[in-house]
Amino acid sequence: MNINLNDSIRIGELKLRNRLIMAPMQQYKGTPEGFANDHHVRFYGRRANHVGLVVLESTAVSADGRLFPNDIGLFTDRHTKPLRKIADAVHASGTPVFVQLSHGGRKSSPATTKRLLAPSAVAYDDSCGQPSAMNRSDIERTIEEYRLAAARSVEAGLDGIEIHAAHGFLLHEFLSPLSNLREDEYGGSSENRARFLKEVLAAVRSETGRHYPIMIRVSATDFAAGGLTPGELGRMLKPLETEFDALDVSAGGLLPVQPADVHAGYQVPYAAALKQRLNVPVIAVGKIYTRSLADRILEDGLADAVAIARPLIEDPDYAGKMLSLEREEDRAEESANV
Ligand SMILES: Cc1cc2nc3c(=O)[nH]c(=O)nc-3n(C[C@H](O)[C@H](O)[C@H](O)COP(=O)(O)O)c2cc1C
Numbered sequence: 001m002n003i004n005l006n007d008s009i010r011i012g013e014l015k016l017r018n019r020l021i022m023a024p025m026q027q028y029k030g031t032p033e034g035f036a037n038d039h040h041v042r043f044y045g046r047r048a049n050h051v052g053l054v055v056l057e058s059t060a061v062s063a064d065g066r067l068f069p070n071d072i073g074l075f076t077d078r079h080t081k082p083l084r085k086i087a088d089a090v091h092a093s094g095t096p097v098f099v100q101l102s103h104g105g106r107k108s109s110p111a112t113t114k115r116l117l118a119p120s121a122v123a124y125d126d127s128c129g130q131p132s133a134m135n136r137s138d139i140e141r142t143i144e145e146y147r148l149a150a151a152r153s154v155e156a157g158l159d160g161i162e163i164h165a166a167h168g169f170l171l172h173e174f175l176s177p178l179s180n181l182r183e184d185e186y187g188g189s190s191e192n193r194a195r196f197l198k199e200v201l202a203a204v205r206s207e208t209g210r211h212y213p214i215m216i217r218v219s220a221t222d223f224a225a226g227g228l229t230p231g232e233l234g235r236m237l238k239p240l241e242t243e244f245d246a247l248d249v250s251a252g253g254l255l256p257v258q259p260a261d262v263h264a265g266y267q268v269p270y271a272a273a274l275k276q277r278l279n280v281p282v283i284a285v286g287k288i289y290t291r292s293l294a295d296r297i298l299e300d301g302l303a304d305a306v307a308i309a310r311p312l313i314e315d316p317d318y319a320g321k322m323l324s325l326e327r328e329e330d331r332a333e334e335s336a337n338v
Helices: 038-047 077-091 136-155 170-175 195-208 230-240 268-277 291-299 318-337
Strands: 009-011 014-016 020-022 053-060 097-102 160-165 214-219 246-250 282-285 305-308
Touching: 020 318, 038 053, 038 077, 053 077, 077 097, 077 136, 097 136, 136 160, 136 195, 160 170, 160 195, 170 195, 170 214, 195 214, 195 230, 214 230, 230 268, 246 268, 268 282, 291 305, 291 318, 305 318
Parallel strands: 020 053, 020 305, 053 097, 097 160, 160 214, 214 246, 246 282, 282 305
Antiparallel strands: 009 014
């Protein structure tokens, strides 16, 4: 039987009712202290009723790691309660909700960041400012921030965590040889560049336990010679795959370069390449806006689930329309067969 978008799927021990996921989307509407508010409760609550899973926007583990000044965070215990309100609003539709934990690294907002951190002292571009290469205590403190944010995620009633290791933010900066020029055990070989992610994952797991769903979002390519590739990323993630439950495959963001051709499903080949190398469910994202394309990706085994972002901004019912289209086609087929 062919798999389609309406089929359920498991992320770890969590069963999703279908394979259409709301991708993380910053709202740029948090308070200056990084608190979520009524906007977030309304926005996510309104979009939760059809998708199998909602992934909340990039949520900073550190006050210094916000990507934009009005990003939300989970960097103090006081940030937990507003996230619980969002979780409750999403749960009202019977839909699970993950939070995306992030640290902006060298791309953190200069407006809210006292000291920009990065694996190496290499700036993203002129507007972002010069980062400091993280020393041992910076690394330990940041890992501890991830651990505390994970504890708060559980406390907030969130159903899982997506670790943001994509789009040129701190974890991606460690993974890529273009931004990680370190000569210690966190740089050099693929294994060394994956060490920071490995330690962050272990710290998060130390709070959540093995049964709590954790996925990782990666950028499978840096769109530049000498950068990350799906092949290398697969080798880096393989030793960690027993510690996470799904991989969400995006692309780019490390350098100020754009992909040459952004057609429908343009990132699917990266998801497919990583799916071949790993034994966890893989999520494809990026201009997958039609039911037929989503089903084709699943049927052809290129990915196990599909995420959508931009169509949900304007049309909160977009996911319901994608999902019900198939049911209508089914009904038409059924009545033709009578
Ligand atoms: C307004 C906006 C905010 C976004 N914020 C995030 C984010 O917080 N974390 C993230 O990993 N990706 C973020 N993305 C990327 C989306 O999750 C998604 O990967 C991208 O938009 C491609 O999917 P789409 O073609 O369905 O929109 C954002 C995209 C948009 C348009």
